[in-house]
Amino acid sequence: MALKEAPQYRKLYEKLRKLIENGTYARGDLLPSENELCAAHHLTRPTVRKALDMLVNDRFIIRHQGKGSIVQGQPKGIGILSLSGTTSAIGQDKLTTHIIVKPNIRSWEQAFGYEISEQDKSLGCIHIERLRLINDIPVFYDITLIPNLNLTRFTSRSFENKSLFEILRKHYQIQVKGGEQKILAIKADERIQEHFRVKRNHPILRLDRKMETNRAGFSFYSQIYCNTMDYSLIGRF
Amino acid sequence: MALKEAPQYRKLYEKLRKLIENGTYARGDLLPSENELCAAHHLTRPTVRKALDMLVNDRFIIRHQGKGSIVQGQPKGIGILSLSGTTSAIGQDKLTTHIIVKPNIRSWEQAFGYEISEQDKSLGCIHIERLRLINDIPVFYDITLIPNLNLTRFTSRSFENKSLFEILRKHYQIQVKGGEQKILAIKADERIQEHFRVKRNHPILRLDRKMETNRAGFSFYSQIYCNTMDYSLIGRF
DNA sequence: TATTCGCACTTGTAAATACAAGTAAAAAAT
DNA sequence: ATTTTTTACTTGTATTTACAAGTGCGAATA
Structure with missing residues (x-):
């Protein structure tokens, strides 16, 4: 093909x-x-x-x-709260990415509270975890789950310093058209404390997102932890 | 015309x-x-x-x-994160409003980090503080600053259980067309602890928003504290 | 000098036409 | 009966043409 x-x-x-x-x-x-x-x-x-x-x-x-x-x-317009991925939301600051869990395929049962289709469930999902630093300060920790259908060579691509949204758009003609999100403030748990180098009880922002795309029936999911101490999230609406 | x-x-x-x-x-x-x-x-x-x-x-x-x-x-409702005011974002749950600080006119120097025009500065602003409860649980505390130009009888209107957005639209033909927001997670300070009846260190979500309207040059500002423990914010994007 | 007018540019709307490519069901071949 | 092919649809892409309407500037006019 x-x-x-x-x-x-x-x-x-x-x-x-x-x-x-x-x-x-x-x-x-x-x-x-x-x-x-x-x-x-x-x-x-x-x-x-x-x-x-x-x-x-x-x-x-x-x-x-x-x-x-x-x-x-740049559509700051579409900061992380409205549409785009993290990379384009940052602007010109230095964004570095550490892959904490490399792209791998696993089964899933749920996706951060969102319902997934039976088909997606049967195929499993691509799982990635990344820590992102702005000007060397850890700000985002995100877990992304992508249904495992037909994304050839996806797990072997490099995600260091690259935008997931851009890879999907350029290599697979998949554009995120919108989605749904929940947002809440939580206390840092142990894992987050470690990644962000913060104390217990440090307030952390969490976003649970469902991304809907131009490909019918194709959605993917992510959970993002944000340390808003130094960099708050900015968005237009 | x-x-x-x-x-x-x-x-x-x-x-x-x-x-x-x-x-x-x-x-x-x-x-x-x-x-x-x-x-x-x-x-x-x-x-x-x-x-x-x-x-x-x-x-x-x-x-x-x-x-x-x-x-x-139908594309589902737009929650507080995308466009509408609080009232329409809640849906069918019971929303009650307590006016903590009645509409009053005062001077301002800044508006939650956003720059304001010299003209707005010279005219002062209308200041309102409200506590909003969903099903009797305090969830939102918001401070709103509106430039004091030509909004006759504004300070005397009732805001109990009414949408600010609706009042602006119906009585003054002002429609919010979009805006800018900052969002961050903070610890509850003393005042918020009291209003929300939570402990110290309780994580709270804060939104600083600039609302732009169909009237050229007319923007207003609000700061919203949210207790996301029971109700997280949901939005489409 | 100040104002008005016209011209050359811009984007906005709309039609008519052509062919490519995906889908599904009918028709034909096995 | 089952499989394959054809056919008649659907939307996708692209060109060509035409005129409407907003903008800005320079030339003509008062």
């Missing part, structure tokens, strides 16, 4: 998104006009517009009739 | 959305095919597809190539 090539509008979306993410286009800049993008990439306007529609949807740009497409910058 | 008529694709979106919301199309049903919708509404496929794109985006439907558009049903 050969991988189908990504459609043109999607390729353009990825290109422009990258240019915004790496700062080539900064907040407030105008993107090239639709006609210029057409000429530059040998596409027609509806195709270009579809790519821009996606960027609007992800809050990378806004458009003004008669004016142009205005870069909004 | 006459109101411009809504575009065709938006009208179709509204129609189909209404049909899903009132149950004419139920979860699992197939929408009429794109060609049938074209014929029925005298539109062409690109226009129909644009309406369906919007429904996909809002998660009312998903589409399957070769199959059709499958109704997903």
Whole structure:
């Protein structure tokens, strides 16, 4: 089964998104006009517009009739509380990742309080645990459970300093479209105390999340512990 | 200034959305095919597809190539983490409100870490503090700061068991369009211990929010303390 | 000088057309 | 009867064309 090539509008979306993410286009800049993008990439306007529609949807740009497409910058907009993964929520600070439990396949019974389908249950799940540090301070500990269907070579990929969301999007055409989350404040248990190097009774934020994707019936789950002492979570809504 | 008529694709979106919301199309049903919708509404496929794109985006439907558009049903409520105020986030449980500090006008210097404009600063702000109980358990304590411009009779209104968001929308045509929030876990301080009837070191969730409205330049601010022991915050994103 | 007007640009909406690709059921072959 | 192939649908991608409408700037006008 050969991988189908990504459609043109999607390729353009990825290109422009990258240019915004790496700062080539900064907040407030105008993107090239639709006609210029057409000429530059040998596409027609509806195709270009579809790519821009996606960027609007992800809050990378806004458009003004008669004016142009205005870069909004990284959608801090979609901080960890609204949509994106951790990596894009951090911004330019140094984010390092330690894999505590390497991707491995195991069975599951439940997923942090969320119901899972019988099919997912029968196939088992990919299990990852990561500790993430911002500027060398441990801030996130996350456990991720992904249904084990058809993600070839997934367990052998490197996740160090890479965004899980980005891997899913680029290699498997899976985009997180939204989801559900519970959020609560708890005391640090022993394992968390150790990872975060904090005392007992230290208040910790916990998120239990279900991520829903563009692939029908495909959801995955994560539980995130956050030490908000030095870095609080920021999000737009 | 006459109101411009809504575009065709938006009208179709509204129609189909209404049909899903009132149950004419139920979860699992197939929408009429794109060609049938074209014929029925005298539109062409690109226009129909644009309406369906919007429904996909809002998660009312998903589409399957070769199959059709499958109704997903109503996207579930948006909890406190995404957009709405507390009242609509609770659902059917009993929510009671105690006004701890009645609406009063005072000066402000800052608003929970957010920058405020010079104009807002010069006019002072309306200050409210409320304790909210779900099924008689104290769960939220919130402090709200609203710039004091032109909200006639605001301080004399009753806020018992009423939604602040609703008052702003109905009486002042102010709608919250989005905003920014910081979220962190803290230990209960003395005042919170008392209100929530919890011990020292009890983990508490704190949200610092800036609410942006449809009125240009008008934002207001709130700080919310949550006891997530019995009720965790649930939201979609 | 200050204002108005027009032009050249931008994005927004909409149609008509073509072909690719996935799905499911009918039709044909085994 | 079972399997395979065909066929008639569905949505997905992409082009071409046309006009509407908002923006900003420079030239013409008062």
